[in-house]
Amino acid sequence: MTTSTAPAAVVEARVRVRYAExxxxxxxxxxxxxxxxxxxxxxxxxxxxFSYSLMERHDDCHLPVVEAKCRYKSPARYDDALVIxxxxxxRRGPILHFAYEIVREADAELLATGETVHxxxxxxxxxxxxxxxxxxxxxxxx
Amino acid sequence: MTTSTAPAAVVEARVRVRYAExxxxxxxxxxxxxxxxxxxxxxxxxxxxFSYSLMERHDDCHLPVVEAKCRYKSPARYDDALVIxxxxxxRRGPILHFAYEIVREADAELLATGETVHxxxxxxxxxxxxxxxxxxxxxxxx
Amino acid sequence: MTTSTAPAAVVEARVRVRYAExxxxxxxxxxxxxxxxxxxxxxxxxxxxFSYSLMERHDDCHLPVVEAKCRYKSPARYDDALVIxxxxxxRRGPILHFAYEIVREADAELLATGETVHxxxxxxxxxxxxxxxxxxxxxxxx
Amino acid sequence: MTTSTAPAAVVEARVRVRYAExxxxxxxxxxxxxxxxxxxxxxxxxxxxFSYSLMERHDDCHLPVVEAKCRYKSPARYDDALVIxxxxxxRRGPILHFAYEIVREADAELLATGETVHxxxxxxxxxxxxxxxxxxxxxxxx
Numbered sequence: 001m002t003t004s005t006a007p008a009a010v011v012e013a014r015v016r017v018r019y020a021e022x023x024x025x026x027x028x029x030x031x032x033x034x035x036x037x038x039x040x041x042x043x044x045x046x047x048x049x050f051s052y053s054l055m056e057r058h059d060d061c062h063l064p065v066v067e068a069k070c071r072y073k074s075p076a077r078y079d080d081a082l083v084i085x086x087x088x089x090x091r092r093g094p095i096l097h098f099a100y101e102i103v104r105e106a107d108a109e110l111l112a113t114g115e116t117v118h119x120x121x122x123x124x125x126x127x128x129x130x131x132x133x134x135x136x137x138x139x140x141x142x
Numbered sequence: 143m144t145t146s147t148a149p150a151a152v153v154e155a156r157v158r159v160r161y162a163e164x165x166x167x168x169x170x171x172x173x174x175x176x177x178x179x180x181x182x183x184x185x186x187x188x189x190x191x192f193s194y195s196l197m198e199r200h201d202d203c204h205l206p207v208v209e210a211k212c213r214y215k216s217p218a219r220y221d222d223a224l225v226i227x228x229x230x231x232x233r234r235g236p237i238l239h240f241a242y243e244i245v246r247e248a249d250a251e252l253l254a255t256g257e258t259v260h261x262x263x264x265x266x267x268x269x270x271x272x273x274x275x276x277x278x279x280x281x282x283x284x
Numbered sequence: 285m286t287t288s289t290a291p292a293a294v295v296e297a298r299v300r301v302r303y304a305e306x307x308x309x310x311x312x313x314x315x316x317x318x319x320x321x322x323x324x325x326x327x328x329x330x331x332x333x334f335s336y337s338l339m340e341r342h343d344d345c346h347l348p349v350v351e352a353k354c355r356y357k358s359p360a361r362y363d364d365a366l367v368i369x370x371x372x373x374x375r376r377g378p379i380l381h382f383a384y385e386i387v388r389e390a391d392a393e394l395l396a397t398g399e400t401v402h403x404x405x406x407x408x409x410x411x412x413x414x415x416x417x418x419x420x421x422x423x424x425x426x
Numbered sequence: 427m428t429t430s431t432a433p434a435a436v437v438e439a440r441v442r443v444r445y446a447e448x449x450x451x452x453x454x455x456x457x458x459x460x461x462x463x464x465x466x467x468x469x470x471x472x473x474x475x476f477s478y479s480l481m482e483r484h485d486d487c488h489l490p491v492v493e494a495k496c497r498y499k500s501p502a503r504y505d506d507a508l509v510i511x512x513x514x515x516x517r518r519g520p521i522l523h524f525a526y527e528i529v530r531e532a533d534a535e536l537l538a539t540g541e542t543v544h545x546x547x548x549x550x551x552x553x554x555x556x557x558x559x560x561x562x563x564x565x566x567x568x
Contacts, residue, residue: 019468019478020313020461024198024306024362030207031176031304035446038173042445042505052445053505056166065172069211075267078308079468079479125217161326161336162319162457164450166504171446177304184303184363194303195363220450221326221337308482314491315460322457340450349456353495359551409501 009140013043013084014105017076027075033112034068037100040086041116044098048137059131063096063118070114074104081105087140094120094127151282155185155226156247159218169217175254176210179242182228183258186240190279201273205238205260212256216246223247229282236262236269293424297327297368298389301360311359317396318352321384324370325400328382332421343415347380347402354398358388365389371424378404378411435566439469439510440531443502453501459538460494463526466512467542470524474563485557489522489544496540500530507531513566520546520553525566 015036023029041063042052055061076082083103090097095117102112122128157178165171183205184194197203218224225245232239237259244254264270299320307313325347326336339345360366367387374381379401386396406412441462449455467489468478481487502508509529516523521543528538548554 018461019307019464020315022308023303024308024310025204025206026308027206029304030210031173031180034173034176035444038445051505062167064167064169064217065214067211067213068172069209071209072207075206079477160319161322161449162455165445166448166450166452168450173446177302180303193363219337221335309488309490311490314494315457315464318457318460346451348451348453348501349498351495351497352456353493355493356491359490 008047009138010085010087011040011044011047013040013086015039015082015084017078017080017082019078022078025075027077030070030072033070033072033076033102033114034116036082036084036102037068037070037086037098037114037116040084040100041098043084044086044088050134060122061128061131061134062121062123062125064121064125065116066119067117068114069116070112072112074109074111076102076104076111082111088137089115089139089141091130091137091139094129096120096130150189151280152227152229153182153186153189155182155228157181157224157226159220159222159224161220164220167217169219172212172214175212175214175218175244175256176258178224178226178244179210179212179228179240179256179258182226182242183240185226186228186230192276202264203270203273203276204263204265204267206263206267207258208261209259210256211258212254214254216251216253218244218246218253224253230279231257231281231283233272233279233281236271238262238272292331293422294369294371295324295328295331297324297370299323299366299368301362301364301366303362306362309359311361314354314356317354317356317360317386317398318400320366320368320386321352321354321370321382321398321400324368324384325382327368328370328372334418344406345412345415345418346405346407346409348405348409349400350403351401352398353400354396356396358393358395360386360388360395366395372421373399373423373425375414375421375423378413380404380414434473435564436511436513437466437470437473439466439512441465441508441510443504443506443508445504448504451501453503456496456498459496459498459502459528459540460542462508462510462528463494463496463512463524463540463542466510466526467524469510470512470514476560486548487554487557487560488547488549488551490547490551491542492545493543494540495542496538498538500535500537502528502530502537508537514563515541515565515567517556517563517565520555522546522556 021032045052085101089099100114163174227243231241242256305316329336369385373383384398447458511527515525526540
């Protein structure tokens with residue numbers, strides 16, 4: 001799993017489809033795309049110098065999901081190498097919106113698009129402001 | 143996991159939150175709600191006399207998801223007994239829309255709502271018409 | 285998911301195979317049996333009057349797995365109703381051994397057997413003694 | 427996820443722990459190590475020139491698990507970069523034995539070891555011989 005090195009507004013992460021992620025239709029089970037979105041979010045933060053792990057542990061910043069959506073265009077299949085393109089599309093107070101594209105690397109086919117909305121909270125699930133040092137995260141509107 | 147016995151427009155299924163479904167925030171990981179939606183769909187069909195397993199094997203009817211959405215209102219927690227309320231909200235040709243509510247049984251709190259859109263296909267992912275015997279499934283608009 | 289009401293040495297829990305648990309071979313993915321073992325453990329405790337959730341929260345008793353094993357005899361398939369038979373086979377200080385059988389309800393076929401070994405720890409992963417009130421849990425040697 | 431380029435007897439694959447893989451103890455849920463073992467197996471085959479995906483589709487060679495075991499030494503945690511070391515330890519007719527080590531990349535700590543036993547079958551789950559071209563896979567006894 002690697003990310004583009006430049007702190008771009010759109011960050012790419014890579015995953016390969018695991019056997020565990022397929023179902024008996026022979027394609028990836030639909031809930032797993034949301035796991036990949038999370039992988040994309042984490043790499044988005046990492047590309048901008050932030051470890052989500054440390055955001056939780058050192059800054060008491062947690063990002064539970066309040067809304068999640070995915071549109072499935074073409075099925076991902078076992079062993080496909082995928083690119084997850086993640087961007088932050090909006091930020092208003094403690095509310096962050098992310099958008100995602102899942103693309104098959106071999107043929108660049110767009111397999112799915114999605115969005116998640118998060119509210120920044122502390123460990124007790126109380127909404128809180130984003131610490132200053134995260135304010136520079138680039139916004140790439142849809 | 144049980145369902146109401148009457149072929150109601152809204153069908154209830156029950157699950158108990160598994161440890162595997164939690165994450166290190168101490169609540170259920172967001173992708174798992176989509177697994178529960180699928181449990182709800184299956185019990186919706188069963189309550190109306192259809193086994194989704196036989197739909198696939200005998201009728202070559204498969205229902206891949208083309209769109210899925212969830213709004214998270216309050217976190218489900220480990221060992222919570224949950225009720226999944228599923229209804230079919232729309233059907234047009236091979237396109238079916240389902241809506242879901244996830245409710246905590248102990249206090250009837252609504253934890254999440256969601257929708258999925260499916261296209262009916264055969265094993266080769268070609269769209270196909272719904273066989274006649276499924277046409278009586280009740281529609282409960284939102 | 286239900287359990288036998290008597291505090292028997294062997295406790296039964298019930299699950300139905302979810303679509304999410306299948307893989308593209310058309311059977312249940314092998315890691316999911318360990319999730320069912322955990323469901324069995326939780327129901328074992330519940331059948332004896334203990335909530336594993338409260339064991340964690342009130343008694344600071346956690347049971348991480350130090351060893352897990354499964355032998356797969358015949359594949360579980362989508363929508364199979366399964367019985368998980370769980371028993372505590374050994375307890376020595378903070379070490380607990382559980383054994384499991386996974387049986388298909390329809391034909392009573394034994395699909396898998398397994399064992400897990402746990403060490404009782406506090407929230408900081410330090411081994412600790414089992415509180416007195418758990419000492420009466422019945423041991424059913426293999 | 428990358429593998430050593432030489433067709434070594436021990437093949438390394440890399441994964442990073444996903445948030446989805448943690449549980450409310452704040453560590454990785456135990457069943458997920460078996461998913462990583464599978465990632466390791468796939469990369470073992472790939473390092474030796476074989477795509478498990480094509481083994482299934484072109485050679486009708488499937489490798490269901492008949493036995494799986496894991497010993498957990500130290501917990502993997504969210505965002506840990508892990509190395510999965512996989513080797514084939516034994517092959518007798520259609521039976522293959524694999525062994526695994528899960529190591530944290532940052533400090534080279536051994537987190538878990540495991541074994542899986544597989545029987546080579548066709549799509550109808552009938553045992554079959556390994557095609558000749560796989561016979562050169564190196565055996566690295568324990």
